[in-house]
Amino acid sequence: MSYSAYRKGKPLQTVSTLEMLRKSIAALRREPVAEGSISAPASIGLVPTMGALHEGHLTLMRAARDQCDHVVASIFVNPTQFGEGEDLDAYPRQLAEDSAMLESVGVSLLWAPAVEAMYPGGPRSFASSISVRGVSEGLCGADRPGHFDGVATVVCKLFNQVQPDMAFFGEKDFQQLAVIRTMARDLDLTQPPAEQIIGVPTVREADGLAMSSRNRYLSPSDRAAAATLPAAMKATIAEIESGAPVNAALSALKSALLGAGFSSVDYASLADASTLAEITALDGGSARLLVAARIGGTRLIDNMPVD
Numbered sequence: 001m002s003y004s005a006y007r008k009g010k011p012l013q014t015v016s017t018l019e020m021l022r023k024s025i026a027a028l029r030r031e032p033v034a035e036g037s038i039s040a041p042a043s044i045g046l047v048p049t050m051g052a053l054h055e056g057h058l059t060l061m062r063a064a065r066d067q068c069d070h071v072v073a074s075i076f077v078n079p080t081q082f083g084e085g086e087d088l089d090a091y092p093r094q095l096a097e098d099s100a101m102l103e104s105v106g107v108s109l110l111w112a113p114a115v116e117a118m119y120p121g122g123p124r125s126f127a128s129s130i131s132v133r134g135v136s137e138g139l140c141g142a143d144r145p146g147h148f149d150g151v152a153t154v155v156c157k158l159f160n161q162v163q164p165d166m167a168f169f170g171e172k173d174f175q176q177l178a179v180i181r182t183m184a185r186d187l188d189l190t191q192p193p194a195e196q197i198i199g200v201p202t203v204r205e206a207d208g209l210a211m212s213s214r215n216r217y218l219s220p221s222d223r224a225a226a227a228t229l230p231a232a233m234k235a236t237i238a239e240i241e242s243g244a245p246v247n248a249a250l251s252a253l254k255s256a257l258l259g260a261g262f263s264s265v266d267y268a269s270l271a272d273a274s275t276l277a278e279i280t281a282l283d284g285g286s287a288r289l290l291v292a293a294r295i296g297g298t299r300l301i302d303n304m305p306v307d
Contacts, residue, residue: 012103014110021111021161028070028108042069046164046192048155051075052092053101056203056211060168061105063200070108072162079115079123081150092213111162118157129153132186135178135276139290140301143266148179155180156187163191172202172210174288174303178276202302204230210302221261222296228260229293229302236268237289237306246270246280257293266292266299270306282306
């Protein structure tokens with residue numbers, strides 16, 4: 001019997017204290033992964049989220065399910081990665097709906113801690129922080145100072161709490177993925193090691209817009225205009241790959257977005273896919289086009305590979 005069939009019908013377990021999490025993880029390690037199996041310990045894949053789940057998140061859960069014996073998902077709206085004036089209080093929280101979605105794809109365990117469980121004494125009194133230089137400062141890091149310090153710190157905590165064999169992140173947040181991989185490599189993490197931090201390709205709507213929890217903030221007219229973002233990015237990539245000057249192509253991309261109704265373009269950058277260092281010409285290495293733009297008060301990000 002396959003893992004998926006074995007998990008079918010088993011209820012999702014939800015824990016909110018670190019003590020119960022560790023007990024539950026230990027039990028999952030001992031649990032057979034198929035009826036009649038005696039193999040142990042079982043492998044665990046972690047999918048960290050902030051909730052408000054959509055099909056993109058479920059794709060991560062399925063990827064983890066396909067490669068690991070058990071899937072652990074976390075839902076935690078992390079206050080230390082939100083800057084002043086950002087949407088921490090407005091960020092959607094829908095634990096009941098999210099739990100039902102996780103159960104539908106065979107997730108074994110949901111780690112849903114309160115802020116007090118993650119930051120005893122409160123986030124402002126927390127003395128430790130992880131800063132990942134080089135990949136954090138530019139792009140979204142330039143517009144959101146301290147954001148990636150909060151991301152790296154909370155993800156490191158999640159890794160230490162769950163001790164997964166693998167972890168899964170969406171490539172839509174490509175800079176975040178680079179930050180986490182760099183952190184794992186530099187700190188010699190083993191659960192998971194950097195090479196077992198898996199990037200899963202971006203899941204898109206029918207019109208190409210990358211799925212995001214923030215898409216729900218868009219008005220119908222802004223949502224229609226938002227489809228210009230992936231379309232303009234594809235056109236820009238085609239120009240760059242055909243030999244057009246990078247700076248001119250990026251300038252045309254910004255103009256296309258502003259003409260479509262975007263209020264501003266925070267950045268449009270061609271970067272080395274590993275270091276995120278900005279490049280002005282293709283040199284045979286792996287590159288990425290990364291864009292952040294605002295429409296109707298909502299900030300959208302996207303990225304695509306460039307051959």
